[in-house]
Amino acid sequence: xxxxxxxxxxxxxxxxxxxxxxxxxxxxxxxxxxxxxxxxxxxxxxxxxxxxxxxxxxxxxxxxxxxxxxxxxxxxxxxxxxxxxxxxxxxxxxxxxxxxxxxxxxxxxxxxxxxxxxxxxxxxxxxxx
Numbered sequence: 809x810x811x812x813x814x815x816x817x818x819x820x821x822x823x824x825x826x827x828x829x830x831x832x833x834x835x836x837x838x839x840x841x842x843x844x845x846x847x848x849x850x851x852x853x854x855x856x857x858x859x860x861x862x863x864x865x866x867x868x869x870x871x872x873x874x875x876x877x878x879x880x881x882x883x884x885x886x887x888x889x890x891x892x893x894x895x896x897x898x899x900x901x902x903x904x905x906x907x908x909x910x911x912x913x914x915x916x917x918x919x920x921x922x923x924x925x926x927x928x929x930x931x932x933x934x935x936x937x
Contacts, residue, residue: 812932814838815856817847817873818894819865823917827860827894830921836928844873851877856889858931860924861911863895870895871909878910890931894919 814831816838818824824840831838839854841847844861845868851859859877863870874891881888893906896917903914913927 812836812858812928813854813856814928815841815847815850815854815859817841817844817859817865817870818862819843820862823862827924830924831928833921834925844868844870844876847873848876848880851889852880855886858928859889859891860894860915861891863893863906870911871905874906874910892927 814836816824816827816831818827818840819842824842828838828840838860839850839856841850843865847859847861848868850856861870861874870893874893877889877891880886890913891911892913892915893903893911894915894917895902895906906914913931915924915927
């Protein structure tokens with residue numbers, strides 16, 4: 809198993825399954841949250857090195873969830889996780905909003921497995937696992 813904790817925050821069942829399958833094939837284990845609120849709650853209970861954050865979700869969107877995660881990190885002093893925005897919205901001004909909310913990277917849907925795995929591998933190397 810890969811020694812990195814990943815949180816997948818995604819409301820679409822097909823996208824959940826596709827992403828989980830990609831991660832599982834590579835030996836990664838990811839916890840799943842079906843909306844931003846669940847994602848924030850899981851994040852506060854379990855520390856994750858990488859968060860794959862959908863943007864448009866019910867209950868709480870990915871931008872709100874990211875802001876709450878960043879605030880939690882600031883107030884608790886824990887290490888900053890890498891949050892990867894995973895969304896179909898590829899316009900430049902949207903990307904800027906995501907980065908301003910505290911996201912670190914951007915992955916456009918639909919994505920290829922190698923794109924996702926390359927991002928995770930790069931982040932894992934930076935974390936020195």
